[in-house]
Amino acid sequence: MRPLRADARDNRARILIAAEDVFGQAPNASTEEVAKLAEVGIATVFRHFPTKVELLEAVLTVRLERLRDRAIELAGHDDAGSAFFGFFTQVVSESASKLAIAEALSASGSAAGEAAKEAGAGMRAAFGVLLDRAQQAGAVRRDAGFAEVYALLVGASRGATAAGLEPAVRDRMLELVYDGLRS
Amino acid sequence: MRPLRADARDNRARILIAAEDVFGQAPNASTEEVAKLAEVGIATVFRHFPTKVELLEAVLTVRLERLRDRAIELAGHDDAGSAFFGFFTQVVSESASKLAIAEALSASGSAAGEAAKEAGAGMRAAFGVLLDRAQQAGAVRRDAGFAEVYALLVGASRGATAAGLEPAVRDRMLELVYDGLRS
Amino acid sequence: MRPLRADARDNRARILIAAEDVFGQAPNASTEEVAKLAEVGIATVFRHFPTKVELLEAVLTVRLERLRDRAIELAGHDDAGSAFFGFFTQVVSESASKLAIAEALSASGSAAGEAAKEAGAGMRAAFGVLLDRAQQAGAVRRDAGFAEVYALLVGASRGATAAGLEPAVRDRMLELVYDGLRS
Amino acid sequence: MRPLRADARDNRARILIAAEDVFGQAPNASTEEVAKLAEVGIATVFRHFPTKVELLEAVLTVRLERLRDRAIELAGHDDAGSAFFGFFTQVVSESASKLAIAEALSASGSAAGEAAKEAGAGMRAAFGVLLDRAQQAGAVRRDAGFAEVYALLVGASRGATAAGLEPAVRDRMLELVYDGLRS
DNA sequence: CATGAATGAGGTTTCATTCAT
DNA sequence: AATGAATGAAACCTCATTCAT
Secondary structure (H helix, E strand, C coil), rough: CCCCHHHHHHHHHHHHHHHHHHHHHHHCCCHHHHHHHHHCCHHHHHCCCHHHHHHHHHHHHHHHHHHHHHEEEEEEECHHHHHHHHHHHHHHHHCCCCCCCCHHHHHCCCCCCHHHHHHHHHHHHHHHHHHHHHHCCCCCCCCCHHHHHHHHHHHHHHHCCCHCCCCCHHHHHHHHHHHHHHH | CCCCCHHHHHHHHHHHHHHHHHHHHHHCHHHHHHHHCCCCCHHHHHHHHCCCHHHHHHHHHHHHHHHHHHHHHCCCCCCCCHHHHHHHHHHHHHHHHHHHHHHHHHCCCCCCCCCHHHHHHHHHHHHHHHHHHHHHHHCCCCCHHHHHHHHHHHHHHHHHCCCCHHHHHHHHHHHHHHHHCCC | CCHHHHHHHHHHHHHHCCCHHHHHCCCCCCHHHHHHCCCCCCCHHHCCCCCCEEEEEEEEHHHHHCCCCCCCCCCCCCCCHHHHHHHHHHHHCCCCCHHHHHHHHHCCCCCCHHHHHHHHHHHHHHHHHHHHHHHHHCCCCCCHHHHHHHHHHHHHHHHHCCCCHHHHHHHHHHHHHHHHHCC | CHHHHHHHHHHHHHHHHHHHHHHCCCCCHHHHHHHHHHHCCCCHHHHHHHCCCHHHHHHHHHHHHHHHHHHHHHHHHCHHHHHHCCCHHHHHHHHHHHHCCCCCCHCCCCCCCCCCCHHHHHHHHHHHHHHHHHHHHHCCCCCCCCCHHHHHHHHHHHHHHCCCCHHHHHHHHHHHHHHHHHH
16 A cells, blocks of 8 residues: 555565566576566565575465466366366466476475465366366266376376477377376 | 405495485485485595586486386387386386486586486387387377377376375376377 | 665775785685685675686786886886886885785686786886886886896796895895896 | 515606696696606505605705706806806796796695705705806806895796796896896 | 595585675 | 675585505
8 A cells, every 4th residue: 555565566576477487497596596587686585585485485376376267267168178178288388387396396395385285275176176077078087086187287297398398299198198088 | 357446336336326315305415415325425426426417317327227128128028018008107106216316407407418318218219119019019009109108108207206196096197198098 | 876885895895905915925825714814704705706716816906006006106207217126126025925816816727817917918018118218218228128128027026026035135136137227 | 676666766756757747837736637647546646755745845856956966067167157147047948847836835835845945955055156156257247146146046937937928038038137147 | 565446624606594774 | 665795504526645455
């Protein structure tokens, strides 16, 4: 509400965006690089995120919430099969940098903080809905449990991150995965 | 041939084992931790592997060669399908630390040295033979190209590495993958 | 202009002075000794001079600029002969530590950076003016080229640095040199 | 007398030669480089010279003895002037690496051991004879004391070591010095 | 007596975090 | 609230010296 708040909000957002960019490309990047890209002082970064781990968690949280929102949105569509597979494909296509962030986190020893855990749970819940609906619509085999399908999602994402994997190959890989999932 | 070489060999082996262990659990671990686990002085590690990157590469190389040897061995079996799926399962089951090492390497900026590259090529070649034979035996669909199947192998490995994935879930995930691969 | 800059300036100056002192006495001294003498943390030294070589260059540059300024100042005097020989004597008397620094630099492999090179050129130019004027005034023989006179300056400086050379001896040595230079 | 002695002698000589070469070019070189050039194990170097400082001293001693021998030899010549100036020129021409060694020594903190000190004294004595004879022959001014002439010798040597000093310039510099010394 | 491996102390440099303005 | 300087701990790597063969 106070004018300064606006500045602070702006800074927080700019830092998050910069961090997503920086850590997405180099999991081991220094906090100072984030500050430089965000065009704020290093101390400002630490004012908003008292710890590097907290910064990483915040970035991860944002990513997960974004995915959750997309899943929720897709859950409203008519074609449950397209919704499920479309979401799966999107996650795999875009997850390169999310992965890098998760790795940076786990390298820090801390196994994801409260917020990130919640965001992950929310995302998984939304994905579970997509899966359920796709199974009820007959698009996905009924004997596939959530845990293994989610593991497949994670695996496919990570596989797609493999250095130099061409999009065409990635798509053919996904076709193999989808053939195993269809009923 | 010379007497002391025996000790040196021992140390080199001990360092490699320690490194595999240490970097398998924490890609960012320090070289000193490796030395401590191997029970040698830090300088001894650097005598055998003049650079941290070289140490990482050596560990990765050993792992890849081990996998290649297993693939070659399996290629001699009669049942080409079992050979292929068996190898796939083994790789996925054991690759947790291989991954961590590859990541530590790529975090170091250097994209894997000569030896590691060769070992990787050898492993992929051996895996290609397994795939070919499984396809000719009708155990794997013929329209699955090597690139995507290999990407799937990598992805499944990485997916299995997901923190706290239970073996049972991992196996069910693999069943989904295998159903997509079978003809 | 910004408040903290004052502190930083102070620190930078303190570090330079400390470095001049430390490296003047022991060319191989560690950066940590400089930090200790300057009463700052080691990282502060590296913030101001990102590399040990850069620190050495900075010290050398300061020294050379100081000498250049003195030469320029003397060039304004009426008695060109006194100006020339006075400068020569000053350089020889004070150059003990400048030498040590130049050696530390060359030991580092890097043959003096941009700034130091420029400072050296400026100093040589100013010395050249002193020589010219002394020759035109008939105080120094005309057939003495700049290169050899400068080499003589360097040599006399280094000779004076010889361990335990007494000032009286140094002065008599300079008299011999000056007799060779007079017309 | 025992056969092994011959080997040891050989090794000692080879090490000294290698050390002269290595330290002549890089005062900060490691002892291992000396061992490599001498084609002996590092431990062999330390068997002959229990300390790096002792090795440096030995090299310096050899050099000084060599110079002393030359001075003694020249002292037998008829033309005392040529003998003196010839020796002076030789010292200056060849002293580049001697200097480097002396610097390496002084960088080590130790101010030259017993043997090196004696060798230095011997060399100075022989040079003193050359000077005396040249003065009595009227080739060098009588009012030049030994201390300052020796300082000049050292200075000229060091000046000649200046990076990239061309031989022609060095010779012209020496002419200036000699003009100051002549009676 | 020679060798090469092993060692620990120390040097340079980076980085997350705190302090002073 | 924002900044940038300061800091110490730790990382990687080197080297003189010692041990075991």
